[in-house]
Amino acid sequence: xxxxxxxxxxxxxxxxxxxxxSVTTIAFSLLxxxxxxxVALNIRSALRSVEERVEVxxxxxxxxxxxxxxxxxxxxxxxPEVQRVEYIDAEQALVRARAELGEFxxxxxxxxxxxxxxxxxxxxxxxxxxxxxxxxxxxxxxxVEEVRYGADWIEKLHRIRNIATATGVVLGIAFAAVAIIxxxxxxxMTVLARAREISIMRLVGATDAFVRRPFLVDGFVKGVLGGxxxxxxTWLARTVVSKSFLEVDFFPxxxxxxxxxxxxxxxTMVSSVSVRRHLSRLK
Amino acid sequence: xxxxxxxxxEYPRTGLALNDVSFLVNRGxxxxxxxxxxxGKSTILKMIYMDEFPSRGALWVGSTKSPDIKRSxxxxxxxxxxxxxxxFRLLEDRxxxxxxxxxxxxxxxxxxxxxxxxxxxxxxxxxxxKATNYPxxxxxxxxxxxxxxxxxxxxxxxxxxxxxxxNLDDRATRGVFQLLKDINASGTAVVMATHNLELVRRxxxxxxxxxxxxxxxxxxxxxxxxxxxx
Ligand SMILES: Nc1ncnc2c1ncn2[C@@H]1O[C@H](COP(=O)(O)OP(=O)(O)OP(=O)(O)O)[C@@H](O)[C@H]1O
Ligand SMILES: [Mg+2]
Numbered sequence: 001x002x003x004x005x006x007x008x009x010x011x012x013x014x015x016x017x018x019x020x021x022s023v024t025t026i027a028f029s030l031l032x033x034x035x036x037x038x039v040a041l042n043i044r045s046a047l048r049s050v051e052e053r054v055e056v057x058x059x060x061x062x063x064x065x066x067x068x069x070x071x072x073x074x075x076x077x078x079x080p081e082v083q084r085v086e087y088i089d090a091e092q093a094l095v096r097a098r099a100e101l102g103e104f105x106x107x108x109x110x111x112x113x114x115x116x117x118x119x120x121x122x123x124x125x126x127x128x129x130x131x132x133x134x135x136x137x138x139x140x141x142x143x144v145e146e147v148r149y150g151a152d153w154i155e156k157l158h159r160i161r162n163i164a165t166a167t168g169v170v171l172g173i174a175f176a177a178v179a180i181i182x183x184x185x186x187x188x189m190t191v192l193a194r195a196r197e198i199s200i201m202r203l204v205g206a207t208d209a210f211v212r213r214p215f216l217v218d219g220f221v222k223g224v225l226g227g228x229x230x231x232x233x234t235w236l237a238r239t240v241v242s243k244s245f246l247e248v249d250f251f252p253x254x255x256x257x258x259x260x261x262x263x264x265x266x267x268t269m270v271s272s273v274s275v276r277r278h279l280s281r282l283k
Numbered sequence: 284x285x286x287x288x289x290x291x292x293e294y295p296r297t298g299l300a301l302n303d304v305s306f307l308v309n310r311g312x313x314x315x316x317x318x319x320x321x322x323g324k325s326t327i328l329k330m331i332y333m334d335e336f337p338s339r340g341a342l343w344v345g346s347t348k349s350p351d352i353k354r355s356x357x358x359x360x361x362x363x364x365x366x367x368x369x370x371f372r373l374l375e376d377r378x379x380x381x382x383x384x385x386x387x388x389x390x391x392x393x394x395x396x397x398x399x400x401x402x403x404x405x406x407x408x409x410x411x412x413k414a415t416n417y418p419x420x421x422x423x424x425x426x427x428x429x430x431x432x433x434x435x436x437x438x439x440x441x442x443x444x445x446x447x448x449x450n451l452d453d454r455a456t457r458g459v460f461q462l463l464k465d466i467n468a469s470g471t472a473v474v475m476a477t478h479n480l481e482l483v484r485r486x487x488x489x490x491x492x493x494x495x496x497x498x499x500x501x502x503x504x505x506x507x508x509x510x511x512x513x
Pocket of ligand 2: 324325326445
């Protein structure tokens with residue numbers, strides 16, 4: 001193992017430029033993932049607080065028979081995506097409107113506001129699709145005058161989140177591909193530079209695993225360094241945004257560690273595959 | 284020990300290099316492998332250290348059979364052999380003792396054992412005083428001794444030597460050859476390919492002669508028909 005670490009250090013010294021490039025591309029790959037998942041993460045927490053208030057409000061036609069209302073309430077309560085259905089009569093609507101609008105409370109007259117059913121969605125069903133379904137069920141009933149819900153901007157937020165996630169994945173994969181190409185090239189160079197040494201190792205009875213080990217250590221080290229660099233850059237980006245625009249959340253430590261681990265995994269796996277290929281071409 | 288049984292070797296682009304070769308090398312034997320250039324000597328040796336494999340027929344090194352051997356088992360076979368070449372194959376950027384230690388590190392020798400083992404081996408080949416020199420600071424004969432020391436790190440039962448004196452002058456040749464004789468006297472078998480017929484003539488060792496891929500003469504085995512070589 002000591003030998004492997006020594007050889008890996010040597011690889012850095014032999015081709016510092018290519019090594020630095022390998023680390024940087026790994027870092028960029030993870031940075032792309034990191035930045036966009038940070039965006040997604042923050043949108044998600046924004047969504048959650050918004051979604052907590054997601055309600056569908058169905059305004060009822062005046063003088064709707066109590067039976068119809070009770071029937072609808074019961075039916076809606078049975079839906080898995082509905083948490084609670086509440087009947088707000090005209091009186092209550094007025095009280096609530098006055099409370100919400102404070103100084104304008106005098107403009108409301110009793111009977112001016114229609115009664116409504118307030119439908120609260122269960123957690124996990126507060127996305128546009130689920131809301132839409134409930135809305136469809138209610139909208140066409142003859143005694144429902146109008147349905148209102150915060151569909152528009154919830155949908156918008158969802159879309160932004162999906163775009164952010166997709167962009168992160170695509171860019172991350174693109175940079176990962178570049179990282180793979182560069183790591184593979186640097187391993188190819190090292191294998192060629194050390195061809196003589198490797199053939200002697202094999203001659204005196206080194207196992208393939210032993211010959212590969214320094215390359216794996218090298219890949220692991222580059223991956224960890226790349227991961228740490230990505231973490232640092234992501235954190236810097238967040239700090240800049242937090243200072244100048246708006247407060248944003250950072251990853252919890254466990255996710256940050258996972259990012260570094262992903263770098264280590266990427267570095268090690270790419271090295272493993274590519275050293276296998278280049279060694280088998282040797283001989 | 285080492286046994287070839289009707290071994291054929293066909294290289295992809297050059298055709299048949301070995302044609303029905305059979306022989307047996309016993310424990311502790313010294314064997315010269317002779318024959319003209321391109322006869323197949325190196326090919327025979329490569330098969331022994333499992334760098335090449337027979338196209339037909341089989342051979343045994345100890346209890347290991349080629350070509351049935353699994354790839355992953357080859358390192359274990361090589362640890363029971365020592366191999367030296369005409370061109371020494373030392374690492375130029377390492378000192379003599381580092382070159383020898385390298386072979387020990389590669390087979391995961393505990394690091395506290397490496398130092399003493401290296402100095403014992405260098406003493407054995409008469410190079411203890413040059414331990415910290417680099418290969419380029421040594422004569423050809425000395426470099427070959429380093430290669431021999433390296434080949435001995437695992438206490439092999441056989442030393443494979445492919446023209447070990449091919450790059451050396453007479454004096455160095457005598458010295459290296461004496462070392463090989465000493466190693467053989469201490470119980471290690473030696474299989475040595477050589478063009479040096481004088482060396483062969485002056486020593487009473489067994490001779491295997493190959494020509495165009497065929498074993499044409501075996502001084503240790505009366506059953507092989509002796510043919511005139513052109
Ligand atoms: N790797 C190879 N690929 C294709 N043909 C080869 C290879 N190695 C050897 N040969 C062919 O096999 C034949 C025997 O070669 P080999 O190296 O065994 O001869 P040799 O007896 O060692 O010769 P020399 O005394 O010149 O070293 C030659 O005709 C050579 O062209
Ligand atoms: Mg040869």
